[in-house]
Amino acid sequence: MKNFPITDDLVFGAQELERTETGLQPHRLPANARQQNEDAGFSMAERQPSGIRLKFRTAASVIELDVLPTKRVYTGMPARPDGVFDLRVDGELMLQRTGLGGRVMRIGMAPPSMVLEPGETQVLRFENLPGRDKLVEIWLPHDEMVELVALRADAELAPVPARRTWLHHGSSISQGSNATSPTGIWPAVAATLGEVDLVNMGFGGNALLDPFTARAMRDTRVDLISVKMGINLVNLDLMRMRAFGPALHGFLDTIREGHKETPLVVVSPIYCPIHETTPGPGQFDFAALAEGRMLFRAEGSAEEVAKDKLTLVTxxxxxxxxxxxxxxxxPNIHYLDGLELYGAEDNQLLPLPDALHPDAAVHDLMGRRFAEKVFAGVFSRKGEA
Known part of the structure; x- marks a missing residue:
């Protein structure tokens, strides 16, 4: 087995690889954007490497990746599943691994607290791979922080050029909440079908029209951009309609400063019954938590819409x-109704398990529909916008 340095040309979907005492921390926002964020939840979300993958050509039959995961444990809540690493060969999922150990971040909700417990590096071994030249991708977990420590293989690794690149920004739904693996989140499904390279700026709880996110998008070289906005503005009860319109204009203006003619798709929220006509804030259903179930509910009232509160409908x-x-x-901006990705009829057949986030089947459905509507339409495989 030979050691290979984990270099920028082997890592796709990251804005930065920060060197730490242990290894490399992938980031989905650049340093100047991270410096302007003061929210601990956002800091965790951007370090969860949704859409980030190692990608190279090799004839290796064995590949080892050393990683240091950070598990999250929320006091009083059901245990979270371990993060999954997906290995694909020539675009097909072949092996999955988990780093069972690592650090532990214990998070208290009331009062808020975070305590980081140390942990050991984990070795992920992918073996019995086809011994021919092939394209290998190792997708990092979409919902678990991880540092990359070392990479080994029993044959040479060769970098591959980037394809056309799609930059997407959204909420936890775009990051992949309730999906079961990193290649199963809906943006990854869509990117695979659209034959594009994904840069995923879906941040759990933080699709909030932050100017530093817009500037990061502005400064990223890509061929297609999409922005999926709405659910976090409602379930955090962050702003009123008076502020929302100008804020969305400003967010799109900033993106256009660096991408004047790049196809830009603005996607509205998918169907979510608790917030369709009821404003936020959203909250955990503590009765359900007492039974070991994760469930969300809306705490606003429909009457508050007249006071300029936001709902998904408005x-x-x-x-x-x-x-x-x-x-x-x-002429290069386009609207996509989120209900075309997942609507009320879909909710009858495939309800949201926690009343807020899609499950694996819905992620797959949304990814396929997005690819059909956007990559076969707005941004065809021939590159015609």
Whole structure:
């Protein structure tokens, strides 16, 4: 087995590889954006490497990746599954591994607290791979922080050039909440079908029109951009309609500073029954938690809509109107109704298990529908916008 340095040309989907005492910490936001964030939850989300993967050509039959995962344990909540590493050969999922040990982050909800416990590096061994030249991808967990420590193989590794690149920004739904593996999150499903390289800026709880996120998107070289916005603004009860419209305009203006003609798809929220006509804030259903079940509920009231509170229905209407207004001078901006990815009828057949996040089947459905509507339409495989 030969050691290979983990270099930028082997890592796809990351904004930065930060060198630590242990190894390399992949980041989904650049350092200047991270410095402007003061939210601990956002800091964890951007270090969870959703969409980040090692990618190279090799004839190796054995590959080993040393990693240091950080598990999250929430006081009083059901245990979280271990993060999954997906290995694909020539685009097909072949092996899955988990790092069972590692650090532990113990998180208290009331009062808020975070305690990091040390842990040991884990060795992930992928063996019995085809002994021919092949494209190998190792997708890192979409919902578990991890540092990359070492990479070994029994044959040479060769970097591969990037394909057309799709940059996506959204909430925990885009990061992959309730999906069971990193290649099963809906953006990864869509990227595979669309034959594009994914850069995923889906941040759990933090699709909030932050200016530093818009600037990071502005400064990333890509061929297609999508922004899926709405659910976090409602379930955090962050702003009123008066602020939402100008904030969305400003977010899109910033992106356009660096991507004046890049196809830009603005996606409204998927169907979520608890927030369709009921404003936030959203909250855990503590009665369900007492029974060991994760469930969310809306704490607002429908009457508050008259006071300018946001719901998913009103946000969809506003996003559609803003995109229509901007398209008069920007022919490369497009609107996609989130209900076309997952709507009320889908919810009857495939309900959201926690009333907020899709499960694995819905992630697959959304990814396939997005690929059909966007990669076969707005951004065809021929590269025509």
């Amino acid at each position: 946000i969809r209407q506003k996003i559609q109107a803003i995109v229509a207004q901007r398209s008069a001078s920007d």
